[in-house]
Amino acid sequence: MSTDSKTSISERPSHHANSSATLFRNPWEEPEETSFSNWQLPTAPGWPGLPFEWAKEFAQHSHKPVEVVKPTFGSERSDAVKATWLGHASFLVELPRASPKETTIRILYDPIFSDRAGPSQWTGPRRRLPPPCKLEDLPEFHFVVTSHNHYDHLDLPTIQSIHKLRGSNVHFIVPLGNKTWFKSSGIPTDRITELDWWQDVTLRIPDSKPSSPSSKVRFICTPAQHQSGRGVNDRRTTLWASWVVEQVIHSPNLPTRRVSVYHAGDTGYMTSTGPCPVFKEIGEKYGPFNISMLPIWRGGTLSFIARMGLRLTDHGLTSAVHATPAQALLIHQDLKSQHSLAMHFATFAGSDVEAFEPIVELTSEREKLNIGDWAEEGGFGVIDIGETAEVDV
Numbered sequence: 001m002s003t004d005s006k007t008s009i010s011e012r013p014s015h016h017a018n019s020s021a022t023l024f025r026n027p028w029e030e031p032e033e034t035s036f037s038n039w040q041l042p043t044a045p046g047w048p049g050l051p052f053e054w055a056k057e058f059a060q061h062s063h064k065p066v067e068v069v070k071p072t073f074g075s076e077r078s079d080a081v082k083a084t085w086l087g088h089a090s091f092l093v094e095l096p097r098a099s100p101k102e103t104t105i106r107i108l109y110d111p112i113f114s115d116r117a118g119p120s121q122w123t124g125p126r127r128r129l130p131p132p133c134k135l136e137d138l139p140e141f142h143f144v145v146t147s148h149n150h151y152d153h154l155d156l157p158t159i160q161s162i163h164k165l166r167g168s169n170v171h172f173i174v175p176l177g178n179k180t181w182f183k184s185s186g187i188p189t190d191r192i193t194e195l196d197w198w199q200d201v202t203l204r205i206p207d208s209k210p211s212s213p214s215s216k217v218r219f220i221c222t223p224a225q226h227q228s229g230r231g232v233n234d235r236r237t238t239l240w241a242s243w244v245v246e247q248v249i250h251s252p253n254l255p256t257r258r259v260s261v262y263h264a265g266d267t268g269y270m271t272s273t274g275p276c277p278v279f280k281e282i283g284e285k286y287g288p289f290n291i292s293m294l295p296i297w298r299g300g301t302l303s304f305i306a307r308m309g310l311r312l313t314d315h316g317l318t319s320a321v322h323a324t325p326a327q328a329l330l331i332h333q334d335l336k337s338q339h340s341l342a343m344h345f346a347t348f349a350g351s352d353v354e355a356f357e358p359i360v361e362l363t364s365e366r367e368k369l370n371i372g373d374w375a376e377e378g379g380f381g382v383i384d385i386g387e388t389a390e391v392d393v
Contacts, residue, residue, distance in 0.1 A: 015223065029273060066382065066384055066385060068130060070133070071137075072388060074094060077390065078096060078100045078104075079096050081095060081390070083293065083341060083389045085384070085385050087346075087385045093263075095217070096259060104139075108143070109144075109293070110145070111162065112152060113161070117155070119231075129355075132386025143217065145263065149178055153265065159187070163186060173192075173195070175238065178238050197222065198222070198223075199221050200221070202216050220245075222244050224240050243263045244261070245259075245262075262282070262286075263292075267323055267331075268319055270320060275330060275334075290393055294341070294343065295328060296345050297322040297323070328342070328362070329362070332371070339377075341382075342359075
């Protein structure tokens with residue numbers, strides 16, 4: 001495991017809020033509107049001072065809403081990156097192989113197969129759309145990557161079921177401070193790797209031959225602008241992150257190929273001085289990316305707000321930690337992503353309108369920026385839950 005050269009051993013990293021690495025912060029200045037005392041948005045009837053407005057209707061929009069389809073997990077091709085959306089921020093990514101005889105490497109991101117995103121199956125937001133399959137129906141995977149410990153990204157029943165089903169054949173990669181939770185959940189210590197921002201680790205899939213360089217995968221923990229916490233007393237006590245995955249493929253009689261995949265986890269984009277600069281830094285260091293998975297959250301999260309016909313406004317309170325679809329397009333450009341897929345919407349939405357609005361905004365803003373759909377070079381788009389996107393390498 002290595003640490004980026006910019007991180008001095010003698011200095012506390014700017015995202016560490018104390019010297020013991022048990023409290024974290026976003027090192028960029030957050031908009032002042034993130035303070036409740038600065039809310040001044042009397043736009044919602046009956047909700048003076050709160051950032052709500054009436055939800056919009058999109059009945060005439062040409063794009064279709066997201067559906068759940070039965071997954072095929074892609075074709076038999078060995079020369080493509082394949083990303084299957086499992087709902088919310090969960091993706092199963094399959095990396096290319098040096099030859100059809102090589103073991104297929106798959107990475108599972110932020111898996112949640114539970115009906116609710118909460119401390120129990122009686123509390124927390126309920127899924128609007130179900131997973132496209134059962135956990136046991138997934139093809140063999142070797143790594144599980146977690147972006148942060150919010151319930152909609154880190155689900156205890158799912159993690160425990162993965163360990164029960166796959167045992168020592170799966171390795172868990174987590175941001176700093178989360179290893180203790182995984183150990184307490186029954187995951188063996190040697191099956192967990194914990195990283196700080198800008199740290200990386202190269203791992204080999206289980207039972208692979210040391211002579212096969214394509215069996216190695218490099219995981220890089222990269223920054224995100226978000227927060228963490230699973231209760232009232234642990235806010236920001238564990239780190240949140242985005243993730244870069246790199247692989248070098250050595251195929252017979254072919255040039256060496258580099259594969260790079262990016263998963264944003266959950267992140268905002270705006271700071272008090274403008275766009276967060278870290279995405280351009282990630283793009284310069286590790287881009288261009290063959291495929292990226294980016295959140296386009298838009299709405300209220302709280303189901304009762306959506307059922308009342310309200311939605312959150314575009315406001316510093318939300319944009320500091322959740323990128324809008326328009327801001328996700330800017331992240332896409334900062335990263336130099338060749339193909340980007342939308343996530344973190346529709347699955348736990350409180351209404352059909354809330355689920356559809358991110359798609360409308362994404363397609364509208366994409367046209368303004370002359371950006372194509374995800375399958376086009378430099379494009380960004382939406383797939384159905386259970387659908388697989390394949391990108392040539």
